[in-house]
Structure formats: structure tokens, C-alpha cells
Amino acid sequence: MARARGVRLLALESVDSTNDEARRLIEAGERGPLWVVAARQTRGHGRLGREWISPHGNLHASLVLGNFGEAAVAPQLGFVAGVAAMRGLRAATGDAGRFALKWPNDLLLDGAKLGGILLENVGVPTGDARAPRASVAIIGLGVNCAEAPRDLPFEACALASIGPNAPDAATLFTHLSDALLDTLDLWRGGEGFAPIRDAWLADAAYLGAHIRVELPRETVEGRFATIDAIGRLVLATRDGERVIEAGDVSLGPRQTTAGGVA
Numbered sequence: 001m002a003r004a005r006g007v008r009l010l011a012l013e014s015v016d017s018t019n020d021e022a023r024r025l026i027e028a029g030e031r032g033p034l035w036v037v038a039a040r041q042t043r044g045h046g047r048l049g050r051e052w053i054s055p056h057g058n059l060h061a062s063l064v065l066g067n068f069g070e071a072a073v074a075p076q077l078g079f080v081a082g083v084a085a086m087r088g089l090r091a092a093t094g095d096a097g098r099f100a101l102k103w104p105n106d107l108l109l110d111g112a113k114l115g116g117i118l119l120e121n122v123g124v125p126t127g128d129a130r131a132p133r134a135s136v137a138i139i140g141l142g143v144n145c146a147e148a149p150r151d152l153p154f155e156a157c158a159l160a161s162i163g164p165n166a167p168d169a170a171t172l173f174t175h176l177s178d179a180l181l182d183t184l185d186l187w188r189g190g191e192g193f194a195p196i197r198d199a200w201l202a203d204a205a206y207l208g209a210h211i212r213v214e215l216p217r218e219t220v221e222g223r224f225a226t227i228d229a230i231g232r233l234v235l236a237t238r239d240g241e242r243v244i245e246a247g248d249v250s251l252g253p254r255q256t257t258a259g260g261v262a
């Protein structure tokens with residue numbers, strides 16, 4: 001149980017965003033480990049500032065984590081959280097094969113978006129002249145337990161679709177928070193990123209498949225070869241290898257308006 005292992009919990013009925021509340025707490029001196037959980041969010045957000053629809057019944061949780069290691073390894077925490085989410089979802093549902101991870105931070109159920117991870121970092125003063133700044137991480141997790149948003153440009157789903165034995169948000173949170181602590185122990189501030197990367201790749205959607213990645217100014221296509229030692233996507237393109245830090249992944253070559261392949 002995460003609480004028995006020294007992780008505190010702030011449970012709220014409603015908040016704008018658990019990530020934003022975590023940021024405010026960090027700015028007021030909080031260093032964690034602390035979970036901020038809310039039954040609903042009024043201004044939940046996802047990657048790239050997108051809205052995250054957050055009704056009652058879904059899981060909205062953010063872990064404040066200081067002293068995790070060097071600031072440079074902070075981006076690896078998204079992969080740590082992804083691996084933990086797979087473990088937590090499997091433990092909570094008893095279902096091994098239906099969940100997958102989509103680079104960089106999506107959680108899939110039967111190929112549709114079930115949830116996502118929003119990793120943020122807040123720079124804080126340390127009071128130590130030799131290392132005046134440190135980084136406190138916010139690991140935000142959203143899972144559509146009860147309800148999936150409609151009218152999105154991609155397919156989304158809810159955990160409730162697996163049937164009457166689907167765990168509710170509170171049960172899922174218990175499993176996820178335990179799994180995250182175990183996975184952080186494995187990661188050891190970045191020293192254990194190799195097994196995390198292996199575990200992430202074992203659950204990666206589209207690995208080896210032809211994908212397209214939308215970047216701010218272009219769309220690139222190729223075979224999803226792997227993720228590198230720091231979690232960037234490695235794409236084997238016609239022009240050679242391309243290493244990508246951030247982007248939106250979808251399966252298959254670009255379709256032309258005539259329905260053909262570009």
C-alpha cells in the first residue's frame with residue numbers, strides 16, 4: 001500500500017487540474033512524495049495543452065516527486081509511469097493482453113485510447129549555493145474508468161467496456177499507486193532505466209510497424225524501430241534513421257483524399 005510506504009494522499013472532490021494543484025503545492029514548498037487525486041477536474045489538460053475531459057468516475061491523479069535523481073533523467077519518468085500503468089491495469093483487471101503503451105505517453109485498451117500520462121517538472125530553489133536549483137516532478141495520470149470522451153479525432157474507450165468486473169477509479173488507483181512505487185524502485189533514479197525500457201518496449205503498440213509521426217512542421221513516416229536509451233522514438237525512414245523527441249503517432253502511411261496511400 002503506497003500510504004504505508006510514506007506516500008501521502010490529498011483527495012479532492014473537484015479541482016481545476018491535479019497537475020496544476022500539484023504545481024501550486026510545489027511552489028508553496030511541497031516536495032512529495034504526495035498524490036493529489038480528484039474525483040473530477042474542471043480544467044484537466046493533456047499533452048500539448050489539449051483539454052482532458054475529466055468527469056466523475058474517471059481517475060485523475062498526480063504524484064509530486066522530489067529527490068528522484070538528476071534533472072536530466074526526469075523525462076524517463078514518463079516511461080516509468082507507463083510501465084507502472086500497465087502493471088496496475090493488469091493487476092486491477094486480471095487481463096494480461098488487452099493493454100498497450102503508445103509512444104510517448106498514451107495508455108491503450110484494444111488499440112483505443114484509455115488514458116494518458118502528463119509529466120511536468122517544476123524548478124525549485126535548493127538553498128545550496130553549489131547546486132541552487134533542483135527539479136520536482138509531477139506525474140499526472142488520467143484513466144477513463146467510467147466514461148470515454150466522444151467526438152475526438154481518434155478512438156477512445158473506457159475501462160468499464162471490459163464488463164461488470166471492471167475496477168472503479170479508487171480500486172484502480174490502489175493498484176496503480178503500488179505499481180508506481182515498485183517501478184520507481186526498479187528505476188533507481190535512472191540507473192535502472194534499461195529494464196524499464198525493456199518493459200516499455202514489451203508493451204509498445206506499433207513496434208516494428210509502419211507509422212507516421214506528426215511533428216510541428218512536418219509528418220514523417222517509417223518503421224517504428226525502437227526507443228533509444230533516453231526514450232526518444234527511433235524511426236527507420238527511407239532516408240535513414242530519424243530520432244524523434246516529441247510528436248503524435250498513428251498507424252500506417254498517410255491516406256490521400258482519394259483513399260489511396262501517399
Ligand code: BTN
Nearest residue numbers: 017019044045046047116140142
Ligand atoms: C494525454 O494523454 O495527453 C495526457 C493526459 C493526462 C491527464 C491527467 S488527469 C490527471 C492530471 N491532471 C491533468 O490536468 N492532466 C493529468
